Amino acid sequence: MATAMDALDRIVEGNRIYAQKTAAKDPNAFLELSKGQAPEILWIGCADSRIPETTICHSRPGELFVHRNIANCVHADDMNAASVVEYAVAHLKVKRIVVCGHSKCGGAIASLGDADLGTTLNTWLHPARELRRRHKAELDALPDDDVRALRLAELNVHQSIDVLRQHPAVKKAVGDRGLTVHGLIYDIGAGQLRLLEDAAARGKGNGLWSPNRH
C-alpha cells in the first residue's frame, strides 16, 4: 500500500501526463474545450470508484455532463440532483438523460437490510429501502443477495427515472424537443453496459421506448 503522500503525487503526475498527451495529440484541444461545453448526455451514476463513466463509455471530455452520488438516486426533494438536472436540461439542453445503476452496488446491498448506517446514510437510502419493502415478494423469491441487490439496483434506476420525469425542466423538454430518459445497468464483472427494458412489464410506459410520448 502506497503512503498517503505517494497517492497524491500519483494523480498530480497522472494529470501532467494527461495534459501532455492531450496537447500532443491535438495542440488545440484545450483551446477548444475552453470555449464551452455542449454535452448531449446527462449521466446520473453511482459514486462507486469502479464506474468512471467517461472511461467505460470511451467518451471524450465534453461529451457527458455528470452527476454521481450514492446508488445513483434521484429523490424529489434533493436540490443537489435537481439543480444538476435543471442546468443540464434547461440551460445546456442535453438530448438524453441516462441513469446508470450497477451490479455489486454498496448502496443497493445496504438497502437489502435495515442496518443502522448513521442518520445521514439511513436517510439517503430510505427510499431504496422502501422500494425493497414494496417489492419484497419478488426479491425474496430470488436465489441470493447478489441477485437481489442487482434487481434492487434495477428497480432503483426505474424509481429515479420516475422522479426525473416529474422534474419541471424534464417534463417540458420531453414535450418540446423530445428529450429522452434511459435506464442502464453496468455489470462490474463484465465491464459492460446493458439497457433496462422492462418498463412495459411495470404496467406503464416510462417513455424509454417512445421518445416522443409523455
Added chain:
Amino acid sequence: MAEQQEVQKYLQQSHDKIFESNKKWAEEQKAKNPQFFDELQKGQSPDYLWIGCSDSRIPAEAITGLGPGEMFIHRNIANLVCNVDLNVMSVVNYAVRHLKVKHIVVCGHYGCGGVKAAMTPQDLGLLNPWLRNIRDVYRLHEKELDALEGEARYDRLVELNVVEQCRNIIKTAAVQQSYAENEFPIVHGWVFGFKDGLLKDLKVDHEAILKDIQKIYNLTN
C-alpha cells in the same frame, strides 16, 4: 409491433455509439489483463474521494490518469459541499467512514458555468437555492473580489469557492473524527485550467483550517 420496431431502430441509432464504445473498452481491458473485471468485482478500496463539477469537460478519472476502482466520485453544479445537502453528505460519510479514503480533493475549474451564473444578478428559478451558496462565498470575500475586474474576479471566485468547500468538508463530523483517530483524510483544493489541462493546487492547509474551525465547529468530542 410496428412501434416496437421503430423503437428498436431509434435505440439502435441513439445508443450504438455508447454501447459500442463500452464494448470495445471492455474488450481492451480484458485483453490487457484477463483478471481485470474479476478483481473489480471483489470490491472497491479507493484512496481518493473527488468532489468536482458536473461540467462535461472535466472527467475526474481521465484528467488524473486513474483507472476504475481508484477514486470515489461526487459531481454537482460548481462542486459545492453544503451541510444540509444529504446527497453530498452521504457521499462524504460513506467515503470517510466506510471506504476510509486517504485524500479528499475538491476540484473546481476556471470558466465554471455555475460560478458564472452565481455572479449574474438574475432570478434563475430552481437554481436559486443552489447558487445561493456561491453568492454567499462572494459575500464572505466581497472586498477582495470587488477589487478585481472581469475574468480575474471570476477566476478568483472559482478559487475561493473551492477553498470554502474544503472548509465545509473539514467541518463535518466524519472528517474531524477520522482525522483525529487516523490522521486522514487530508482535504485538498484544486482548480482545473483549460489553458493547459493542468490542476492547480490551491495549497489548502488542512491542519490550519482544522485548527481554525474547531474553535466553533469541533465535533470530535
